[in-house]
Amino acid sequence: MKPQVLTGEHFINGDEACAEGAIAAGCRFFGGYPITPATEVAEQMSVRLPHVGGTFIQMEDEIAAMTSILGAAWTGIKTMTATSGPGFSLMMETVGLAIVTETPCVVVNVQRAGPSTGLPTQGAQGDMMQVRWGSHGDYEVIALAPSSPQEMFDLTITAFNLSEKYRTPVFIMSDEIVGHMSEKVVIPEARKIRTVSRVKPAGRKDRFKPYQPGLLGVAPMPAIGDGYNVHVTGLTHDEKGYPVMSVDTQKEMMDRLLGKIRNNLDDIILTEDYRLEDADVVLVSYGVSARTAYTAVEEAREMGLRVGLLRLITVWPFPEQRIRELAKRVKAFITVEINMGQISREVERCAGTVPGFTAGHHGGAVVPPDDVLKIAKEVLA
Amino acid sequence: MKHDETAGMAHPLEDLVRMDRIPHIWCPGCGIGSVFTSCLTAVKQTNIPYNQFTMVSGIGCSGRGAGYINIDSFHTTHGRAIPFASGIKMARPDLNVIVFSGDGDLFAIGGNHFIHAARRNMDLTVICVNNLTYGMTGGQVAATTPFKARSSTTALGNPDTPFNLPLLAYASGATYVARWTMLHARDLADCIQEAILRRGFSFIEVLSPCPINYGRRNREKTLETLKKYHDNTIVKNGASPTELEVDFNKGVILGKFIDIEKPTCDEVYRRMYRPPEETTENRKSR
Amino acid sequence: MKYWRVPLDSGEIQITRGRVHIIEDRCKGCGYCIEYCPREVLEFSKKFNAKGYHPPQVKNEDCLNCHYCELLCPEFAIYSEAAFGQ
C-alpha cells in the first residue's frame, strides 16, 4: 500500500502538488473531466486515490463532475474537482447548489486565457470575478491563489480545511503557469499536517436541524445513513432544510450564508506583506502575478523607489479592511494581474481617494515587471 | 366511514413520508403521487432498513419526490440528479440509491448523464415519471411529447418525434428496463422492489397524467387518461425495445423488457483499481 | 361489473375481507380510488373536507383488502386492513 502522504522533497509541477495536497488533506473522491491545463490534477488523482481507499471517476462533462462531488461529499467524505475556464463556466449552476446546500468541497481552476476556448495552453487570471459572481444570486465565496507549486500543495490543504470548517465550496484559483511549473515541493510528515474535518451532529436525531447555525455560524453536517433523515434542497429553505417560499426565510437563509463568511474574515483572509512598512506605492497581486510583482519591488527599490507588495493568498473574501488601512498612508495602488482589470476594481473601490492603476495583461503570459515599474515611476515622478 | 373511526389510525406509509410536509404540491388528479406511493411501497417491501436508502431528484413536479420521503434525500438542480446520485453511489456503494424525477429532467437537460450512467452500469434505480410534458413550467413541449400533441410552445401540435425511452436506455447499456403506468400500481411497486434488490442500472418509465398542463390542452380528463392506461396497453414482458414507442392508438406495451446481469461500475472499479488489502480494509470499516 | 374494473392484479391477491379507512382531510377528490376499486366499495360523499373536496365514502361491505386504493391514492388518504371476525 502506498503511503497517504508522500513525505519528502519532490520536484513536481503545480498540478501534481495540488493532487498531493488533496490526498494529504484527506480528499477521498475526485470527479473530473479532462481540460488543459488542469488535466494533470485529474491524472494524478486517478493514480493516487484508489491506493488510499478513495475513488476517482471521470464524468461525462464538468456539470456532472461538479455535481458528483457534491453527492459524494454528503456521504461524509472530502471531495474535489479540477478544471479550467470552459469547464468552470459549466460548473457555475452547481456551485450555487454547493453554496446553498452548504456542501463542503474544493474546486480547482487552473486558469487559461479566455474568453471561450481562448489560449488553452497559456496562463491567465481572467476568472477572478467569475469565481466571485459567476453563479446566479447573491453569495460569498472563499478563493485562494497559489503562487508556486509548494503553495499548490499547502493551499489545497488550507482549502479543504476552510471548506470543512465553513461548510462551503472553496476555490483554488491557480493558472497554467503555476500549474505547469515544476519546482521543489516539500511535503511534511503526515502528523505535522493540520487537517480539519466537518463537525458531525450529536444529540437527538428527531430534533436535529441541518442548517441551524452552531460554532462560527456553521451547522454540523451529518452523512447519508447516519439516521438524521435530512432533506437537502436548492430551494430557499429553513433551518430544517425544508423549502419555504417566503421573503423571511430567504432573508434568514441569506443572513446565515453570508454571515458565516463575513463574520469570520480574520480567520479566512490570508495575505503576505513584502516591504510595505515604508511603501509609497503598494502593488497588490496574487497567484503567478505576485512573482512578477516581487521582481518589480526589488527593481524599484534598487532605483530608490519605495514600492511594496501586498500579496493576496485569499482573494475572496477580499481583504477590504487591509486596503482601506493602507490607503491612509500610501500614494497609489497598482494591481498586478493577468487580466485587463478585475481585482483592481476591488482595490480601487477600497482605496478611496488614493489613485489605483492596473498593470494588466490580455492573457497568455505574465505581466512584465517593466510594465509595473513604468507605472510606479510615473506615479512617483 | 365516520371520521372518528380513523382518528389515531395511520396510513401504513406514514413512517416513510415527511408528514410535516403533507399536503404535497401535486395537483388534484396528478399521477405523480401515485407513482411516489408505489415507490415508497417498494422501499418498504424490501425490508431493508431505511437508512440504507437515499433518494435524489432533479427539478420539476416529479423532482419534488425527494422532498417528501423521510430518509436522507436530495433535491438537486435541473437534470443533474443522476450525477449527484453517481457521486453518492461511488463513494458509498452499499447504499441503495433511487433517482426519482421527470422526463424533461432526465431526458432533455439531463439526457447526457442518463446515457453515461447507463453505459457504466451505475448501480442506481432510476424512476422516470413520464407525463409527456414539462409540468412544472406550465406544459411546454418535452422530448417525450407525442408527435402532433399540443403544448404551450407547440400550439399547432408538436412537430418533433418523441424518444422511445426504453430503447434509449437499452441502447445506452441499462441492464434493467421496464415500463408501467401509474395505474398498474402493484406491478409498478413490485418492479421497483425488484430493481432496488438487484445490482446495476435499472430504468423504470412510468406513464402518468398531468391533467393540468397536458390533459387540458389535449382535451383529456384524468380519468380518461387512466382509461387509456387500462384499455390501450398490453403487458408483454421481454418485448423488443424497438417496438416500445408510446402511441395509445396502436397500444402501448408495458412490462419488464430487459434484465441482464453485468458487473456494476463500483464493483469493477474496486476490482481493477483498489489493491486487494484496501478492499478488505474498507469492508471491515463499513 | 364493467370489464375494466377487474383489479389489475386479480390473479395474485387472495380473497379476504377488508376494511377501508379514509383520512378525509387529506383527500383531493381525484376519484382514482372510487373508479378503480375492483368491488365498487367507494363513492363520492356529499360533504366537503377541509380542503373543499368531496372525499370518498364506503357504500357497501364488499372490500377485499386488496390495498389497491391505498397504492393508487396520490395523497396517502386511504388504506385498507384485514377485517377480522366478519
Ligand SMILES: Cc1ncc(C[n+]2csc(CCOP(=O)(O)OP(=O)(O)O)c2C)c(N)n1
Ligand atoms: C437550468 C434550468 N432550466 C430550466 C428550469 C426550469 N424548469 C423547472 S422544472 C422544468 C421542467 C420539468 O419537467 P419534467 O422533468 O418533465 O418534470 P414535471 O414537472 O413534468 O414533473 C423546467 C424546464 C430550471 N429550473 N433550471
Ligand code: SF4
Ligand atoms: S402541473 Fe401537472 S405534473 Fe405538475 S403537479 Fe400539476 S398535474 Fe402534476
Ligand code: SF4
Ligand atoms: S382495498 Fe380499496 S380497492 Fe381494494 S376492495 Fe377495498 S376499498 Fe376497494
Ligand code: SF4
Ligand atoms: S384516491 Fe385518494 S385523493 Fe383520490 S379520491 Fe380517493 S382518497 Fe381522495
